[in-house]
Structure formats: structure tokens, C-alpha cells
Amino acid sequence: MEEQNNNHVLGNTEMDEKEFWTLLERSRRYSSEINKQNNHLESLISDLSPKEIVGFNRTMERLFDELGDSSVYYNEFDDEDKYPEEPDHIKYLIISLGEKHYYAVKQTPDYLFYLLDYDCGIDNLHIYAGIDRTHSVFYKKTNQSLRDITLAIDRLEELEQDHKEKQEQDQELEP
Template sequence: MEQENDKNIANYAAMDETTFWELIESSRRYSTEINTQNDRLELLISNLSPKEIVGFSHTMERLYEELGDSCDYMDFAEFEQGKRPEESDNIKYLIISLGEEHYYAVKENPGALFYRSDYTWAVDNLHVYADIDRSHSVFYEKTNQSLSNFTDTIDRLEELEQDHDHAKEQDNDQEVEP
């Protein structure tokens, strides 16, 4: 099974989560101010190979998606009745920017985010946190190619690989039947 995973195209570009969090933590140690952290993270990403940049982007997307609905992390008591703040999905970038320990604590207990002293400021400035992932611009600067186009190609190859594997399984099933 492990050999099969090694052949998986999407895993080709995956970044070890430990490495991802080390980059985030390094930018956090550099400064407590989010714009400076983002600048530092961009510098750290620019020192990666194109393959590692793709891996960073994939890991960022996966962690972002694993957080699920951004409403789980919003304290709507802070807002007008039924009004969802603009760019509320960016709260997931805020959660990632807090580092591994906070990410998993908030993922486990979304209410933990509300008790941070800077919660209200952060929610009012979610657009700043969306700037944490600069992998697309760094990839373009390094390769003169779009990271989105590159990852779309990887995703499409992965789909083709899965279709091929599924077709092989069906062929094998038909051969076994009497």
C-alpha cells in the first residue's frame, strides 16, 4: 500500500506537515505583526524549490479545507443580526497563521478562538490574514508559470490515474468471475 501511495501524483507535490508548520512558526517568531509575518513567510517560501512551493500550497489548501465551514469560527454576537462579515472565509487563514498548536486546538474547539484578546481586531481585518499564502506569486516569480495551472494539471493527472486504477480493478473483477 505504501508503494501505491508513492506512485500517487498528488503526493508527489505534498509537503510534510511538520515542514509546513515550521515555516509558519518561523514567520511568527520573526514578528508579532501579521503583515511582517506574511512578508517573512514569503521570503521563506521563496527559498523553496518549485516542487516544495507546490507542496506548501497543497498543504495550505488541505488545512484550510479541513477547517470546514468558517461560520463555526465566527462569534456572530459581535455582528448585526444575521449579517455575516465580508471575507469571513479568511478566518481560516487567521487560524492557520496562529500556528500548529492553535490550529488544532481551534479545530477541536472552535470557541477557543473567541477568547483570544485580539479576536475582534482580527475579525475586523480578515483581509490581512488572506495574504498569508503567497505561494502563487512566489511560484510565478520563480518559474514564470501559474501555480494554479500547474496544480490543476496535477489534479487532472490524479483523476486520470484514479480512473485508470478503477478500470484495472473492474477488469480484474471480471477476470475472477466464473
């Protein structure tokens, strides 16, 4: 019974990836200008339930993390002075390009150079970091910190994993 309750509380905290990319694509179709895309995406996210906002955020974080080390995407530059102040912002740019391009760049980082005017992209990377507005939307909707909620979910998942491991160890010790 306790395990059922924990699974009910935790559920799947990520948004279905197809739904995630659909929202992103809708914002891309809205405008070719990134600030307008980000504003429209914020509007789309505002229509989601708090649980769905958490799911969108968790999916964004996973996709961001799966891109790995940002320096991989700067392999054309030998001069460190050409790196932007926040090198991880390039990962937001890659996500903002949509599902097809995200997976193409993830598989072959050099693909990014064929997609855009790279020098222009490097100068304006800070704009792409604005793609994830889930924290402000969540706060406006719930008056609670999304970070606090996700930290609590992470902690619950750790406790659940520890509990499962302890149960497995106990079963192994039983004669």
C-alpha cells in the same frame, strides 16, 4: 512500468506538515506584526524549490479545507452585519496562529475566542488572507501559474484513480 512512471510524476504533492508548520512558526517568530510575518513567510517560501512551493500550497489548501464552514467560527454573533466581507479569511487567521492553536480551534471552535481580541480580529481579517503568497512566488520563480500546475496535478490524480478503478474492474471480470 506505466504505474511507476505515474507515481514518479505525481509523487506526494503535499509538503510534510511538520515542515509546513516550521516555516509558519519561523515567520511568527520574526515579528508579532502580521504583515511582517507574511513578508517573511514569502521570503522563506522563495527559498523553496518549485515542487516544494507546490507542496506548501497544497498543504495550506488542505488545512484550510479541513477547517470546514467558516460560519462555525462566528458563532458568537447573531447579527449577520458583524460578519466580515470574506468570511473564509478567518480560516487564514486560524492557520496563521500556528499548529497548536490550529488543531485546538479545529477541535473546539470556541477556543478561538480565548486566543485573541475577537472584534479586532474580525475588522482586520483581510490581512490574514495574505498568508498564502505561494502563487506570486511560484510565478516569479517559474514564470508559470501555480493554479495551472495544481489543476494539472489534480487532473493527473483523477486519471490515475480512474485507471486504477478500471484495472480493478477488469480483474473482477476475469474468470
